Amino acid sequence: TALSPAAGASGKNVILATTTSTQDTGLLDVLVPLFEKKTGYLVKTIAVGTGEALAMGERGEADVLLVHAPASEEKFMAAGHGINRKPVMHNDFVLVGPAADPARIMGLPLAEALGKIASAKAIFVSRGDDSGTHKMEKKLWKEAKITPSGNWYVDAGQGMGETLRISDQKQAYTISDRGTYLALKNGLSLKILVEKDRALLNFYSVIEVNPAKSTRINNAGAKAFSDFIISPETQEIIRHFGDKKYGQPLFVPDAGQQR
Amino acid sequence: MNTILQVRDLLVRVHTSILVEVPHLWLERGEILAVMGPNGSGKSTLLQVLGFLRKPTAGTVFFSGRPVASRRDGLLARRQIAMVFQEPLLCQASVFANVAMGLRFRKLPGSTVTTEVNRWLERLGILHLADRPAQTLSGGEAQRASLARALVLKPAVLLLDEPFSALDPQIKEVLIEDLYEILRHEELSTIFVTHDHSEALRLGDRIAVMGNGRILQVDTPQKVFGMPSSEQVALFTGVETILPGTIVEQREGLALVDVRGKRLEAVTQASPGERVLLCLRPEEVSLMGPNQIRTGTARNLLPGVVERIIPSGFHFRVVLDCGFQIVAFVTRQSRDEMNLKEGDPVTAAFKASGIHVIPR
Amino acid sequence: MNTILQVRDLLVRVHTSILVEVPHLWLERGEILAVMGPNGSGKSTLLQVLGFLRKPTAGTVFFSGRPVASRRDGLLARRQIAMVFQEPLLCQASVFANVAMGLRFRKLPGSTVTTEVNRWLERLGILHLADRPAQTLSGGEAQRASLARALVLKPAVLLLDEPFSALDPQIKEVLIEDLYEILRHEELSTIFVTHDHSEALRLGDRIAVMGNGRILQVDTPQKVFGMPSSEQVALFTGVETILPGTIVEQREGLALVDVRGKRLEAVTQASPGERVLLCLRPEEVSLMGPNQIRTGTARNLLPGVVERIIPSGFHFRVVLDCGFQIVAFVTRQSRDEMNLKEGDPVTAAFKASGIHVIPR
Amino acid sequence: MDLILQGAKHALELLIQGDPEIFQVVLLSLRVSGTAVLISLLLGIPLGTILALSEFPGRRLVLSLVNTGMGFPPVVVGLFVSMLLWRSGPLGGLDLLYTPAAMVIAQVALAAPIIIGLTAAAIQQLNPKLRLQILSLGANRRQLMWILLREARLPLLAAVMAGFGGVISEVGAVMMVGGNVKGQTRVLTTATVLETRMGHFDVAIALSLVLLGITFLVNLALTIFQQRGGTR
Amino acid sequence: MDLILQGAKHALELLIQGDPEIFQVVLLSLRVSGTAVLISLLLGIPLGTILALSEFPGRRLVLSLVNTGMGFPPVVVGLFVSMLLWRSGPLGGLDLLYTPAAMVIAQVALAAPIIIGLTAAAIQQLNPKLRLQILSLGANRRQLMWILLREARLPLLAAVMAGFGGVISEVGAVMMVGGNVKGQTRVLTTATVLETRMGHFDVAIALSLVLLGITFLVNLALTIFQQRGGTR
């Protein structure tokens, strides 16, 4: 029964550590059952912060990772924690803010927009949780040569959904991945103010945890998942995911591409 | 009228069982009313109602002549009444704090509280226990604390529910003496429940006998014990000989009664032919040996045989067979002098006025 | 030895206060031991130790001749002992369930439980309350339930802690008779604590008088009441006249004692010059009017004046001033016959053997 | 507030349609929390009783520790249990992480201190002489404990309800050790969080209402049992 | 388990260095939960006492509802309080969302039912005659309640500890209504979650240990007070 330890042989279980965004958009709810049907593996999707996902990989507590923090991923790979890092897909980030746009950034290039927000001391909510999105945001500030600090720079320390909601309530600016923004858009008064900047692209990779770390790692399952998610059929599903619900796709498949 | 506490048409019912039903009962200012009655007859319940602690199902309780209805009235009345419960329920605090509790409720100054509490602890012989947690007291010590807790309040009315039941005889004696002085001196009005006849006789101005939730008789101690109004009261008050008889002759208040063929003289107005019960307290019966010269004024002399001698404290209850059973009470001295043994022939002597006659 | 319960070198201490200290005490099989003593003298504590409910600070309790040490021994002993506590603590269940509890612990078959419980409920007059929640019982009803709960167990040893204190006199009388029969018939060994002298006299084979945690005297009732071993015991057992005196002359067991210049005869072996206390129970003193002819064998005649007449139940305690105070006990009949009033001159008469002499 | 109405409507729909997924989630919630409470009772009631009745030096300290346990932060418990069950942890070999069993373990860690602490207080509150009284009737230790527990029925059942309420409504720990895996370890609370995160407030509210409804029914039953026979 | 040791080391460091950030977080935790428990006591104890002492039809239902409240899922409470405080919500004008005040509100909603339910059970457990006894000494209603509460001190303080433990360790609701905003609404539990999510397990453990330490100290004080005078 479900209360007994690990249904089935442990070799059938694959632990997928991923970020909340993939789960919250519902993409994994589509992909995982497919994978399970196809391969007979049972996937345990653990949706956590990117930092935690990578830490789980580092400790060998997960078999496969689906994450989006290129810089950290590279460090992770360099340290030998993972093998076979492969691009899966990307989506993009958007800079959203109140419709009134008090800092007047609508349509500006990203770096300029960030500069105006900082100089106007308009409230900006940062996720502050070391997630992929947070890392991206920090990178963007750095590129804009601004060290954000002060009362206007709010450190929410939460996931994307909560950060958006806080921004909405505070009528503040924030950076969000498009998927989460679209998913929550209906309840929010925030508008997309800056988008489609090359710097705002958000790349997801799949990484198999290095099986040399521990005998308990199910590398076969990890490899199967990795293969599955970059397979053409899956990539096709990703391409069209969200079409129906949001009128636009949430992700762009990337498999096989170099970036 | 100078009644301090009064109930009218009182009824206490739980579900279908009637716990107390009292059409009228009152307590005069300065009076001591003793309440007796078998277990479960409603004494404690009545006291709770009189203490404004329990709302009766029906009826009104008057305090100082005014009906007490509102919660505020109730509090004011309660502040003039102190009650000692049958089981001493002390709070989890020191003995001192327990005894001080009522005074504290009344917001008396600390120094007064200390003086008064200590005075009463002293009086009840538990001053040395003042700082002890109340939970460590022995049964009798707890009852003393419970008494002190009520008496320290100097209430207008004192309701005592078997307040001496766990006390040792020495302190009980002292306390009863003491209490009697206080009650009389301070004109305290008191109702107290007791199972001890001698307490009731000694302290009560009037005695109420309860049975089955009803008050069977309220009267002076002499009347209740000497002239019980019913067989039930008679039995309860310790009349051990109750003989069914029929009036044969009536001579200006002195009647000749036939009891199983024997003739007894009794003081009663009942007319010939009436069927009556003769109540004879064992204390009224004296015994004479067969050779003893008749002394005293006893009009009834019944020869009989000693059936049983039952020790009762320092005295004896002697059961005689005189054709029917008669119980007599003799002191050890008398028994020794007469050298009384079971099977001995003796004569029971008692006055016509020693018999109380109630109609059957 | 045929003792069923025995303690040796018993000590119960809490912090620095000694609650009980008993070098040796035993209970014979089939014996009834009455325990008396002032409040707080350690009676209940002793009973708890004897019932294997409280571990003494030091000392050993033997059951059936064997020391009880392990928890298992304790349980086995407890299963042969039943105890009635001073305050009846019933569980939140029906009266029946409460009384059945001990039998259930012993895993008796249900039908036996029902029969036995009902029999005892009946015997204690509370069968009609069987289904009532125990919390709704009156004080006396609860005490009866508590008694039934112990008696139904048919134990080898019965420990009763003031078991009749809340009972009405009628049921008490019946119950004492009943219980006495049972105890004797079934060879039950019993210890019972009471504050009622007459209960102790009536039921006890031996009486133990406690004071301050110690056993002051253990003896037959006659000895304890008639020949108290100390002033403390004397006072506690109701000796109301205790006179300090000095032996003046000794004539083969009959001594002449000087008490404030008056000479009294007393039965004692004490030698001349010894300082003694004379104990005189009020029951031993009879009163004679000034004109009354001397009857009886009293060797001591003390003229005096009636100082107070205190009602005591149906009798009276008369305090005389004979140069010192003497208390006498008179029946109502005697008082009426002598027409006794305060201030009257009377003569107190008592035998030499009525005085008990203890050394000072 | 319209969201709540929508949620209520949705909740009704979910229940009426008998959505098998929701049914599974509800069942798992009940099974996990029920098992956890049961285990906590089996552990907690004897321990609480012993703590209440025995006198030993350091008793207060132990009681404080237990009472501190009532304030174990679920995420901390989740973290610790995770660490235990991690592949690299001491119990990694059992492969329990992300299974209902792991959730039960975490919930026991949360509920047991509540049960122990409240049981101890309930038993301590009883008249100490009652214990002697029961022993004198020949009770062995098990029988004594049983009667005492019956006497303290009121606060004990309140303890059970507090414990059950605490774990069935808890999300931090179960999320961590269960992982909110669909079809395996998703319970009402984790589902609620997920739906909230996905912005499906109406579904979240519907799930919450279902959870509240279940808790209410369980507590109603327990309360009726608790209050049977009125105020003593 | 090495993580725990690391965490403990880290915790000590944080405390010894007197890290002002951590100090602030600890302080806020205590302030928010302390205030919430205080308010819950002020509400819960009178309500619980009244529920225990008065007889009215539907009392059991109310008790069940209160007991259900012991199982209010924090996220649900968080959601409901959020919805109340949203700009679009009925109390939006107060601008309380993402402030400590909002967290207090949510925690009161969580703690008050625990206090009410356990208080009611504690008071009901007292000998009903005690009430008469106290009234007979001339107590007014306030004085009566005060003495009864003192008599039920043991289970009541256990209730306080359960309530305090429940809210200080809670994360779901405070995260939702407080927002875990650094320097404003970040408390120990939300900080722990954040650190965990960031994969900083050692810091998370350090924070947990600090939280446990605080809870322990508070409970130690309460337990000593509770057990004062030994077992009755």
Ligand SMILES: Nc1ncnc2c1ncn2[C@@H]1O[C@H](COP(=O)(O)OP(=O)(O)OP(=O)(O)O)[C@@H](O)[C@H]1O
């Ligand atoms: N924890 C304690 N600390 C100090 N003294 C105590 C403690 N517990 C009990 N005592 C004292 O021990 C004494 C003996 O108590 P016990 O109950 O045995 O008396 P008792 O002879 O049964 O009295 P009573 O006739 O009043 O029932 C009492 O004076 C009591 O106050």
Ligand SMILES: Nc1ncnc2c1ncn2[C@@H]1O[C@H](COP(=O)(O)OP(=O)(O)OP(=O)(O)O)[C@@H](O)[C@H]1O
């Ligand atoms: N809830 C109840 N339902 C039915 N009967 C009850 C209830 N509560 C009390 N009684 C009964 O009411 C009667 C009166 O009780 P009360 O305590 O007044 O008696 P009492 O005269 O004081 O007796 P005692 O001499 O034993 O103290 C008892 O028989 C008791 O069993």
Ligand SMILES: [Mg+2]
């Ligand atoms: Mg009574």
Ligand SMILES: [Mg+2]
């Ligand atoms: Mg005693």
